[in-house]
Amino acid sequence: MSTGTKARPSRTIAAVQPDWQIQRGLLLKASSKAAIKALMVNGTRSFLTMLGVIIAVAAVIITVTQAEGTSSSINQRFASLGSDILTIQPGAPPNLNGKGGLTFRIGGGDSTLTLTDVTALTTLAHVVQASPILQTNGHTSYQSQNGDFQVTGVSTDYQTIHSLTLTEGSWFSTQDEETGAAKVVLGSVVAQSLFSALNVDPVGQMIRIGGVRFEVVGVLAAADFLFDQSIYTSFKAVQVRLTNTNKASQIEVLVDDVNNLDLVQQEITSLLEQRHRIKNSKDDFWVQSPSQFAQSQQASASSLAALLIGIAAVALTVGGIGIMNIMLVSVTERTREIGIRLATGARPGDIRNQFLIEAVVLSVLGGLIGVFFGLFTGFEIVTNSQLPFILDPGAILLAIGVAGLTGVIFGFYPAMRASQLDPVVALQTV
Amino acid sequence: MPFVWMFPASDLGILLLVVALYSEKEDCVNKNDVQCDPQPPSERGSQSNNASEEDWQGDVSRLPVVAVRHLNRMYQLGQTEVHALRDVSLDIYPGEFVAVMGPSGSGKTTFMNIIGCMDRPTSGDYRLTGMPISQLSTNQLADIRNRRIGFIFQSFNLLLRETALANVMLPLMYRGLPERVQRQQAALALQMVGLADRLNHLPTQLSGGQQQRVAIARALVNQPSLLLADEPTGNLDSHTSQEILELLQALNEQGITLIVVTHSGEVASVAKRRVEFKDGLVVQDAYMPAPRMPQAVEKTVRQIAGPRFQQNDDLAEEYKGERRG
Numbered sequence: 001m002s003t004g005t006k007a008r009p010s011r012t013i014a015a016v017q018p019d020w021q022i023q024r025g026l027l028l029k030a031s032s033k034a035a036i037k038a039l040m041v042n043g044t045r046s047f048l049t050m051l052g053v054i055i056a057v058a059a060v061i062i063t064v065t066q067a068e069g070t071s072s073s074i075n076q077r078f079a080s081l082g083s084d085i086l087t088i089q090p091g092a093p094p095n096l097n098g099k100g101g102l103t104f105r106i107g108g109g110d111s112t113l114t115l116t117d118v119t120a121l122t123t124l125a126h127v128v129q130a131s132p133i134l135q136t137n138g139h140t141s142y143q144s145q146n147g148d149f150q151v152t153g154v155s156t157d158y159q160t161i162h163s164l165t166l167t168e169g170s171w172f173s174t175q176d177e178e179t180g181a182a183k184v185v186l187g188s189v190v191a192q193s194l195f196s197a198l199n200v201d202p203v204g205q206m207i208r209i210g211g212v213r214f215e216v217v218g219v220l221a222a223a224d225f226l227f228d229q230s231i232y233t234s235f236k237a238v239q240v241r242l243t244n245t246n247k248a249s250q251i252e253v254l255v256d257d258v259n260n261l262d263l264v265q266q267e268i269t270s271l272l273e274q275r276h277r278i279k280n281s282k283d284d285f286w287v288q289s290p291s292q293f294a295q296s297q298q299a300s301a302s303s304l305a306a307l308l309i310g311i312a313a314v315a316l317t318v319g320g321i322g323i324m325n326i327m328l329v330s331v332t333e334r335t336r337e338i339g340i341r342l343a344t345g346a347r348p349g350d351i352r353n354q355f356l357i358e359a360v361v362l363s364v365l366g367g368l369i370g371v372f373f374g375l376f377t378g379f380e381i382v383t384n385s386q387l388p389f390i391l392d393p394g395a396i397l398l399a400i401g402v403a404g405l406t407g408v409i410f411g412f413y414p415a416m417r418a419s420q421l422d423p424v425v426a427l428q429t430v
Numbered sequence: 431m432p433f434v435w436m437f438p439a440s441d442l443g444i445l446l447l448v449v450a451l452y453s454e455k456e457d458c459v460n461k462n463d464v465q466c467d468p469q470p471p472s473e474r475g476s477q478s479n480n481a482s483e484e485d486w487q488g489d490v491s492r493l494p495v496v497a498v499r500h501l502n503r504m505y506q507l508g509q510t511e512v513h514a515l516r517d518v519s520l521d522i523y524p525g526e527f528v529a530v531m532g533p534s535g536s537g538k539t540t541f542m543n544i545i546g547c548m549d550r551p552t553s554g555d556y557r558l559t560g561m562p563i564s565q566l567s568t569n570q571l572a573d574i575r576n577r578r579i580g581f582i583f584q585s586f587n588l589l590l591r592e593t594a595l596a597n598v599m600l601p602l603m604y605r606g607l608p609e610r611v612q613r614q615q616a617a618l619a620l621q622m623v624g625l626a627d628r629l630n631h632l633p634t635q636l637s638g639g640q641q642q643r644v645a646i647a648r649a650l651v652n653q654p655s656l657l658l659a660d661e662p663t664g665n666l667d668s669h670t671s672q673e674i675l676e677l678l679q680a681l682n683e684q685g686i687t688l689i690v691v692t693h694s695g696e697v698a699s700v701a702k703r704r705v706e707f708k709d710g711l712v713v714q715d716a717y718m719p720a721p722r723m724p725q726a727v728e729k730t731v732r733q734i735a736g737p738r739f740q741q742n743d744d745l746a747e748e749y750k751g752e753r754r755g
Binding site for chain 1: 543546548549568569572573575576577581583587588589591600601603604605606609648652
């Protein structure tokens with residue numbers, strides 16, 4: 001634009017002339033208008049051309065929406081399992097750098113974790129509570145009702161570690177824990193499947209687990225499915241009455257603050273290495289922390305992202321080729337128009353910009369429609385699978401941006417062809 | 431707030447320039463684009479290999495609008511080489527009305543394309559009001575076509591999807607004027623050719639004569655120093671042809687240099703000078719002693735010349751007012 005250099009109106013031509021060049025610019029606004037007009041005239045064709053980009057972008061947005069919903073649902077479930085809990089698993093640590101998820105090892109056959117380990121862990125700083133866990137499966141029956149459920153032997157602390165609430169009855173007492181009394185707390189699903197058909201109050205009833213009689217003392221409120229489908233009793237009860245082992249299949253430790261997780265993890269490792277007399281760091285246990293879980297989540301998320309990028313690249317390339325094809329047709333059809341524009345003073349760059357803008361408008365518009373279509377479909381899919389719907393503005397902007405870039409890349413060749421036309425030849429074209 | 435009224439100020443500058451351009455022929459298209467040389471070519475010497483120094487000796491007071499020397503243009507058509515122009519040298523001075531005639535394939539259209547800066551000669555020199563065209567870049571040629579040359583075609587060559595107004599705005603757009611000024615100037619040009627009431631009609635809604643008037647308005651709107659017409663009446667009936675010819679003649683009377691390529695004797699009869707091409711050579715170049723003057727010319731000239739300058743002044747006044755406000 002004209003700035004301070006232009007000033008006094010002068011009678012000499014030379015003094016005024018620099019304004020001409022400054023004024024001209026790239027004519028982007030005029031070119032955009034011409035491009036939109038040209039696209040409107042060929043409405044159906046423009047739409048069909050955009051369809052490639054629309055489908056590509058919509059597919060990406062749908063997948064992103066679904067992936068985000070799934071991962072957020074996993075994160076929620078994990079949060080319900082407790083973000084301030086460290087779990088000590090027996091055996092060598094699994095490789096978490098891979099792209100697979102976590103392997104939950106169940107069963108204490110080769111476990112070296114003992115009850116005295118648990119007692120020792122509770123003495124560590126920042127450890128609020130610790131509970132051994134001994135899991136087994138047992139065929140459970142009450143009168144005519146029966147089913148196979150997981151039986152989990154825990155300490156009384158387990159209830160506070162996981163903030164479990166009961167709908168009726170009570171958790172087994174410390175005394176029960178010491179004596180290994182045959183008293184169980186049922187998960188909500190277990191209680192329902194054993195008792196609801198008979199319309200009997202579970203508390204006080206005797207059930208059989210693997211042939212052994214247990215008294216139901218409490219029923220848990222519905223929580224996560226892991227809790228709902230389990231039967232809880234004291235560690236000793238499982239040890240003595242069901243499995244006959246003195247090792248724990250896991251130990252869970254409640255840490256006072258999430259910020260101390262790493263510190264406590266190190267403390268546990270050194271304590272247990274000392275207790276188990278481990279040298280060469282070949283641990284027979286490993287500490288699973290929420291951050292490790294998050295890492296494995298990220299690993300699977302990044303592999304999903306790589307897949308998405310692949311899909312998007314293929315789809316947008318196909319869409320871009322469609323745009324290039326139509327732009328080439330359009331340049332051929334409008335050769336005379338290009339000739340007229342050149343004759344009236346358009347520079348080759350103006351012609352190039354006009355067609356480039358046309359391609360970009362096509363692809364960005366396709367991207368926008370694709371985003372709306374993708375969000376709508378993604379919303380339907382996600383809500384039908386009862387996953388949360390999460391809007392990711394970054395993904396949307398990226399999708400539109402990449403669509404625009406596709407337009408630039410694939411529109412460039414036709415635009416260059418248009419701009420390199422000879423005005424004389426272009427005007428002779430019928 | 432000085433920035434706010436810089437815009438109208440610069441517009442005013444352009445308008446002053448537009449007015450100045452028309453009254454003064456010796457000017458540059460763009461100070462930065464084209465080397466401006468107020469000296470006549472004869473005092474500067476030729477930079478072309480083909481044109482020798484004395485070729486440019488001429489009447490210094492009347493610098494030719496078009497000066498070509500030893501112009502050659504060859505096409506490669508498959509194996510054969512077509513010699514469209516052979517050593518053409520010609521001067522056309524301001525205010526001339528030249529009919530370029532000749533049979534098909536005589537090279538007259540090639541000549542027009544080179545004069546119109548749409549094509550470049552294979553060899554030879556071409557100067558438009560003293561500017562050596564052969565040295566200009568593609569963008570500079572585009573700017574020359576934009577501001578110094580107006581084209582009128584046999585088939586009108588209007589953009590069919592655009593209104594008459596938008597078609598006439600096209601050269602102003604490529605000149606980079608603000609849209610408001612484009613509209614005003616284009617409307618003015620259409621008013622000059624008698625289409626003030628057809629601004630928003632599409633070419634398909636106009637008769638052939640009206641379409642050619644729109645094309646003439648488009649050619650005139652940037653106040654070019656040279657108007658090139660290629661068979662301007664070729665697609666029109668005799669009555670409409672007469673109208674267009676009168677319009678062209680009126681424009682010439684007003685001082686516009688006009689070159690018309692034509693087969694038609696009728697068109698040639700109103701020209702002041704006749705240049706005949708044959709096989710790429712100029713075979714005849716003669717001034718017509720008494721070009722036929724249509725009755726209506728007197729009237730049309732007044733119609734056109736009157737509002738043309740007056741309106742520009744009005745526009746300039748308007749901008750001045752805006753600047754103050």
